[in-house]
Amino acid sequence: MLKFAVSGNTDVGIKKETNQDSLLLRKYSTCFGEVVFAVLCDGMGGLAKGEVASASLINAFRNWADENIMTSFTKDGGINYEEVQMKWMTLITSMNAKIKAYGRQNGVSLGTTVTAILISQKDYYIVNVGDTRAYIISDALYVLTEDQTLVEKEVREGKLTPEQAEKDPRRSVLLQCVGASENVYPDFFYGETMPDTVFMLCSDGFRHEVTAEEIFGAFNPSVLCDEQTMYSNATCLIEANKTRQERDNITVALIRSYQEG
Amino acid sequence: MLKIGSLIDGKYRVLSEIGHGGMSVVYMAINEKANKTWAIKEVRKDGIKDFEVVRQGLIVETEMLKRLSHPNLPSIVDVIESDDTFLIVMDYIEGNPLSQSLEEFGAQPQDYVIDWAKQLCDVLEYLHTRTPAIIYRDMKPANIMLKPDGNITLIDFGTAREFKEKNLADTTCLGTVGYAAPEQFGGMGQTDARTDIYCLGATLYHLVTGCNPCEPPYEILPIRSINPQLSSGLERIIIKCTQRNPDDRYQSCAELMYALDHYEEIDDKYRREQKKKLRIFLSSVIMMFAALIGAFISIGVNNKQIEKKYKELLSNGVRLSESYEYREENLISAIETNYNEAYDAIDNLLELYIGTGSDNLLSPQEFNNIKIIDSYIPSLKSNEEKARICYKIACNIFQYYSNDGKESNSIIGSDKARQWFKNSKDYAAKSNMSLLEEKGYSQKNIDILMNLGDFSEILENSKGLQEENERLDGEKNDKQNTIDTCWKYLSGGFLDDIKNPNVQPLYKRMICKYGSFMLYSNTVSMQKSLGENYSYEKVIMAYNEMINYLKSDDNEQAKNILESVKILKEQFEYANRESDA
Incomplete structure (x- = not known):
């Protein structure tokens, strides 16, 4: 039976007045054992509206989880992908319409990215819109999601190298987001849950200034032995980001799996 | 917020709210004294962080806009300032934005789009040639009003430039920045007239294909890959407008306007027609030369010319990516060169005819065209090929009359095909039979089908008896x-x-x-x-x-x-x- 240790940190950063990132991190016990549900939204839009977008989407996901988490698994304790995908799709589509209507009414344009992960005893399932990311850290650092950004698209098409993309002025231009796009086309990812792995969700503010090596060094499963360490290591990296003049809000969530007993 | 029914500046009675911009609300109002309808744009104070700065910008901007006068721009007639509001009074534009037409009807007719494109190009040209130049930067269907008379007006022009300079260091989303040209994201040089040309190209793309470039696949594809019916000239124009590098685009609206005025000329079809005219002209010139000094020029030279022309037309005609009409035209022209080895052109034309349509049959028009080929067959070189081609045509004609439900009578088919079968037989008589049979020729089939033709004649003659x-x-x-x-x-x-x-x-x-x-x-x-x-x-x-x-x-x-x-x-x-x- 797998158990999970979780930790979430967020920081407004050094430049912005408001923190437009929103994070939901929950453990549920089911008849199959522990499951974890985490959602990270990075809101955008002038004034204080970005957090409206990210928070309302987080709320929608929380409501979904509270009502549906128990019916999201198959008989063997794995995730019912079809069911979950359909529900998430509906949720995102309807929130897109709601946020858009809110923006229209208030004469602002706002939106939010989302990366949500559901981790069961057997497997995990991710939905992603925008440039928030999910990683797995085991023997190395692996990105599970694919950024829906203009530069990432051009990297995939071979028009840019990943190095150029990091410096491209358009690096924070999303192809789509919830609340500002006509239609939203989320990506879904899935895989197996293994013991002694760390799942990490982070907003783009967390990953621009720190390197993959630093992340691996601070978050690899052999280092993260308890929730206290997880929290303090995350704080460390966030502070590192701030000293390196990261302007954005910074958020990171960690979920570590371990074998009970 | 203005109150509906309130009187502004002692003149304008607010009738209703008609629009909701990013930073502003637009109302319809009537000047009760002059009995004329106006639009009033109210810049909302509550939506703006530093209203004083914005207000200064607005004053400068509206002063400048007040001096503009163009049929595709709403004129600003009045600016009313008070402590807490900033009102711009301008022409009330009837109609709906093109974004609504897109939503309701999808892709718009090409002719309309080109007409709008010219108007937009004209108004952009007007803006770009002001001193200092005005860059619109926000061309999109939602900002183009389609008036009941079919003309368009560029709206949402009253907003100060400051508003459009988005802070792109923040995360943004493609749709919200419109069809932003690459340089609008910063770091790639200044925005200038060519930025508007990019956005105009993206707008035209959206209008004519119904595909939003801000939605998957997030790309501006050649428009004919979405709808092959569209003009290749327009395709070229849109591709050129939306080049990533501003230097590769049209450099000014005047240049673009010229292209739009002549889009049909850069159209493949037009090019073809011109080529054809040139061909006719050239061939008459060649004939004149031939008549004058024909005796001194070896025929080989002429044949080489014909061969070259034939091959060029044939290569056009076999291009599967081209339209049916284009291929047909080229293949027929290729046959009409009278080149003595035009077998491929004839075969490809037949394939084209048989292969199109749901029934794998000739259409009446195609049937007539095939008759034209008849006169070119005698000048072909090889008897085997002549026999084979006549046989193939005959079989197709036979099929035509035999397969179709309405004309279902193979007797008639064999009668109509008889002449072709007969020709085929005649050519076959002069051919190497074993070679011919390798090509699918069958004397037996011909005999059977020709007998059927005889039979039909008898039937025909016996009517009523x-x-x-x-x-x-x-x-x-x-x-x-x-x-x-x-x-x-x-x-x-x-x-x-x-x-x-x-x-x-x-x-x-x-x-x-x-x-x-x-x-x-x-x-x-x-x-x-x-x-x-x-x-x-x-x-x-x-x-x-x-x-x-x-x-x-x-x-x-x-x-x-x-x-x-x-x-x-x-x-x-x-x-x-x-x-x-």
Whole structure:
């Protein structure tokens, strides 16, 4: 039976007045054992509206989880992908319409990215819109999601190298987001849950200034032995980001799996 | 917020709210004294962080806009400032934004889009040539009003430039920045007139294809990959407008306007027509030269020219990516060069004709075009090819009349195809037969199908003479007998005659010859009209009876007929299997 240790940190950063990132991190016990549900939204839009977008989407996901988490698994304790995908799709589509209507009414344009992960005893399932990311850290650092950004698209098409993309002025231009796009086309990812792995969700503010090596060094499963360490290591990296003049809000969530007993 | 029904500045009565911009609300108002409708844009104070800065910008901007006068721009007539609001009074534009047309009807007709493009280009040109130049930066269907008279007006122009300079260091989303040109994201040089040209190109793309470039696949594809009916000239224009590097785009609206005015000329079709005209002109020039100094020029040179022209046309005609019309035109032109080895062009034209449409058949128009080919066949070089081509055409014509439900009569088909079969036979007579048969030519088939043609002639001539149940009369001459029998076959019961020892062998042979064709050309409609009298087994039985009889007949003619009956039976069985499957 797998158990999970979780930790979430967020920081407004050094430049912005408001923190437009929103994070939901929950453990549920089911008849199959522990499951974890985490959602990270990075809101955008002038004034204080970005957090409206990210928070309302987080709320929608929380409501979904509270009502549906128990019916999201198959008989063997794995995730019912079809069911979950359909529900998430509906949720995102309807929130897109709601946020858009809110923006229209208030004469602002706002939106939010989302990366949500559901981790069961057997497997995990991710939905992603925008440039928030999910990683797995085991023997190395692996990105599970694919950024829906203009530069990432051009990297995939071979028009840019990943190095150029990091410096491209358009690096924070999303192809789509919830609340500002006509239609939203989320990506879904899935895989197996293994013991002694760390799942990490982070907003783009967390990953621009720190390197993959630093992340691996601070978050690899052999280092993260308890929730206290997880929290303090995350704080460390966030502070590192701030000293390196990261302007954005910074958020990171960690979920570590371990074998009970 | 303005109150509906309130009076502004002692003149304007606010009637209703008509729009909701990013930072502003637009109202419809009436000047009660002049009885004229205006739009009033209210810049909302509550939506703006530092209203004072914005207000200063607005004053400068509106002062500048007030001086603008262009048929595709709303004029600003008044600016009303008070402590807490900033109102811009401008023309009230009737109609709906193009984004609404897109939502309701999807892609817009190309002709309209080009007309709008010209108007937009004109207004951008006007803005760009002000001093200092005004860059619009926010071209999108939502900002283009389509008026009831079909003209357009560029709206949302009252907003100060400051608002449009988005802080792109923050995360943004494609849709919200419009069709932002690459340089609008910063870091790639200044925005200038060419930025507007990019956005105009993206707008045209969206309008003419119905595909939003801000949605997957997030790309501006060649418009004809979405709708092949669209103009290649417009395709070129849109591609050029939306180049990533501003230097690769049209450099000014005047340049773009020229392209739009002449889009048909950069269109493939137009280019083709021009080429054709040039061809006609050139060929007449060549002929003149040939007439003048023909004696001194070897014919080879001319032939080389023809060959070159032929090959060029052929290569156009075989391009699968091109439209049917384009290919047809090129292939026909290729044949018309009178090149003596134009086999590929003819074959490809036939393939094109047979391969299009749902039925794999020629259409009446195609049928007529094929007739034109006739006059070019004699000048072909190889007799084998001539025979093969005539045979192929004949078979297609036969098919045309045999397969189609309305003209379902292979007898007519064989009659129409007869001349081609005959030509084919004539050419075959001069050919190397074994070589020809490798190419799918079949003398046997020709004989059968030509006989069917003869039969149809007889039927044609006998109209009105026959009566269904007329009994055979030995005294009647052979021709009359044949006719009677033909009609008897139609009603199905003719096997008795073969078994009847009183019937002369000559007549029995005729029964077998034409009866077998008749059975073979039984179409579904004919079978239906025969009702219960018809069955597959009955037909096979009839063929077997005929074969049995012909085997017993020692006559030389009977042996030939036997061969053809056997083939027809096989084919009938095959065709029947086909229709079962």
